[in-house]
Amino acid sequence: MLTIILKILIPFLIIFNIIPLLIWLERKGCAYIQDRPGPNRASIFGLRLGGVLHALADVVKLMTKEDITPTHVSRPYYTMAPFMALTVACITFAVIPFGEPLVIDGAPFYLQAAHLDVGILYILAMSSLGVFGVMLAGWSANNKYALLGGLRSSAQMCSYEISMGLALLSVVLMGGSLDLNILSLNQTANPLYWNFIRMPLACLIFVTAAFAETNRLPFDLPEGESEIVGYHVEYSSMKFAMFFMAEYAHMIIASALIVLLFFGGWQVPFLPTSLLRENAEMGLFILIMGNGILFMLLGLFLVSKFKKGKYGDRRDFEVLVLGVPLSIVGLGLALLALLHGAFDLGALGSQIFAAFVQFSVFLGKVLFCCWFFIWVRWTLPRFRYDQVMHLGWKIMVPLGMVNLLVYSVALLWV
Amino acid sequence: MGEQFFFYIFAAITVVAILLMIINNNPIASAMCLVFAFFALSALYVLLHAPFVAIMQVLVYAGAIMVLFVFVIMMLRLRPEDLVVDRWNAKNLLLGGIGVFFVVVVIQVLRHIPLLAFQPVDPHFGSPEEVGRLIFGKYMIPFELISVTLLVALVGVVVLGKKEKS
Numbered sequence: 001m002l003t004i005i006l007k008i009l010i011p012f013l014i015i016f017n018i019i020p021l022l023i024w025l026e027r028k029g030c031a032y033i034q035d036r037p038g039p040n041r042a043s044i045f046g047l048r049l050g051g052v053l054h055a056l057a058d059v060v061k062l063m064t065k066e067d068i069t070p071t072h073v074s075r076p077y078y079t080m081a082p083f084m085a086l087t088v089a090c091i092t093f094a095v096i097p098f099g100e101p102l103v104i105d106g107a108p109f110y111l112q113a114a115h116l117d118v119g120i121l122y123i124l125a126m127s128s129l130g131v132f133g134v135m136l137a138g139w140s141a142n143n144k145y146a147l148l149g150g151l152r153s154s155a156q157m158c159s160y161e162i163s164m165g166l167a168l169l170s171v172v173l174m175g176g177s178l179d180l181n182i183l184s185l186n187q188t189a190n191p192l193y194w195n196f197i198r199m200p201l202a203c204l205i206f207v208t209a210a211f212a213e214t215n216r217l218p219f220d221l222p223e224g225e226s227e228i229v230g231y232h233v234e235y236s237s238m239k240f241a242m243f244f245m246a247e248y249a250h251m252i253i254a255s256a257l258i259v260l261l262f263f264g265g266w267q268v269p270f271l272p273t274s275l276l277r278e279n280a281e282m283g284l285f286i287l288i289m290g291n292g293i294l295f296m297l298l299g300l301f302l303v304s305k306f307k308k309g310k311y312g313d314r315r316d317f318e319v320l321v322l323g324v325p326l327s328i329v330g331l332g333l334a335l336l337a338l339l340h341g342a343f344d345l346g347a348l349g350s351q352i353f354a355a356f357v358q359f360s361v362f363l364g365k366v367l368f369c370c371w372f373f374i375w376v377r378w379t380l381p382r383f384r385y386d387q388v389m390h391l392g393w394k395i396m397v398p399l400g401m402v403n404l405l406v407y408s409v410a411l412l413w414v
Numbered sequence: 415m416g417e418q419f420f421f422y423i424f425a426a427i428t429v430v431a432i433l434l435m436i437i438n439n440n441p442i443a444s445a446m447c448l449v450f451a452f453f454a455l456s457a458l459y460v461l462l463h464a465p466f467v468a469i470m471q472v473l474v475y476a477g478a479i480m481v482l483f484v485f486v487i488m489m490l491r492l493r494p495e496d497l498v499v500d501r502w503n504a505k506n507l508l509l510g511g512i513g514v515f516f517v518v519v520v521i522q523v524l525r526h527i528p529l530l531a532f533q534p535v536d537p538h539f540g541s542p543e544e545v546g547r548l549i550f551g552k553y554m555i556p557f558e559l560i561s562v563t564l565l566v567a568l569v570g571v572v573v574l575g576k577k578e579k580s
């Protein structure tokens with residue numbers, strides 16, 4: 001019972017903690033791409049922390065803004081639409097595996113909230129339901145422009161689901177199962193066997209379709225804020241925040257899918273699970289020692305940057321506030337590793353260690369993929385709507401079919 | 415015990431949602447009630463050990479077909495005067511009576527069906543492999559015929575829906 005509750009809570013908490021990180025990453029990332037420093041003013045007790053607190057300021061602003069509900073909207077659908085968009089994004093995380101299944105007392109313990117045989121189809125089903133949130137939002141606002149924006153966005157999402165499914169089919173063909181665990185296991189730990197090398201065209205099609213599914217630039221027109229009125233024009237404060245969060249949650253889901261299907265999922269490059277489990281004690285020692293040394297070096301570097309009188313106010317002490325605790329924690333970790341000596345983990349402990357390493361690698365890869373989403377957004381210009389539809393139907397669907405044909409033929413005769 | 419509990423809950427949700435869909439005046443509300451009913455129906459499929467069909471129900475029916483329905487209803491832009499409210503009159507009472515009669519007949523038939531001993535299905539019963547084997551093995555020709563029928567319907571809709579160039 002406790003494990004079920006934990007398994008439900010953990011993906012939910014992961015999403016809701018990565019979203020503020022992504023908001024910060026987006027604003028700072030886009031700023032540095034555009035050759036400017038980005039938001040760096042929000043501070044607590046004089047600590048700026050590089051603009052991370054702007055996410056907190058955003059949350060406070062969105063919550064305290066006046067929640068206007070115009071009188072001419074259809075009240076139930078107006079309220080329901082943002083919840084649908086956010087819920088669908090969150091439940092998709094139920095089938096994402098974070099590591100190889102542990103073996104406890106002979107029975108496999110899956111590191112995903114729901115072990116479905118038809119894992120990938122569940123994700124496709126939930127993305128189809130995401131269209132409802134957008135459509136209802138556009139329609140319920142009782143505003144011609146919002147309706148057109150909603151219809152545009154849902155038509156775009158429907159069109160790119162087809163190419164997404166076709167690209168996914170070739171992955172499933174080569175992997176041999178619809179279960180996401182087996183698809184990740186199939187791409188062994190060697191990065192040369194990962195699917196982005198074995199089927200590069202499918203990877204390209206899937207990544208492009210994922211950009212279009214999450215309504216992210218360059219397919220941004222339905223919600224293009226500066227050009228044309230989108231479907232969330234009548235929403236304010238908390239409901240708008242839900243749409244905002246739903247977009248980032250969809251981005252995290254798409255990144256997690258891309259990583260799972262094409263970049264080996266939770267596999268650590270060159271370190272298969274059996275290797276991790278056998279050398280768990282040494283691995284733990286290396287991990288703690290390495291982290292201790294890293295934190296110490298980082299802390300000392302930050303402390304060395306301290307120069308009194310650089311800013312003239314409390315910003316001088318920011319490097320000290322970050323640097324001194326970091327070095328102390330690093331020193332503590334290194335001493336812990338040295339003094340404790342050999343760790344005695346046992347079978348379950350080594351499995352948990354291996355799962356922990358795989359989970360960290362998975363999160364790292366997902367964050368890198370999210371950064372890729374942000375990078376592309378601030379690099380490419382926006383597509384026009386007819387260009388989007390042309391690309392989706394006339395180029396990506398035939399390419400997906402050709403890809404599927406090639407891989408089916410290869411599977412039959414090779 | 416747990417399975418029976420879930421069956422009663424999901425069956426109740428399905429029946430209530432379908433009733434709401436029929437009774438409702440507003441077409442968008444009917445469509446959303448139908449989507450809700452499809453979710454509960456999909457849960458019933460899971461209870462019947464057919465996970466593939468359950469996910470397909472959500473993916474195809476609730477996710478694609480209902481999206482199309484809601485699209486069309488949104489484009490129709492119905493005004494409140496277009497939505498006619500059905501009142502109590504003799505015709506409606508007669509139809510209601512026929513409906514109740516049919517429900518009674520179905521209940522009587524179901525009560526008198528002899529229950530045979532059920533054989534347990536093998537563990538791979540509802541999995542995609544088994545469904546694939548059935549579709550592309552035993553029921554291949556009906557499958558192809560259904561695909562051709564859908565294609566004919568699609569082409570027919572496009573032809574019928576085109577505006578006359580007068």
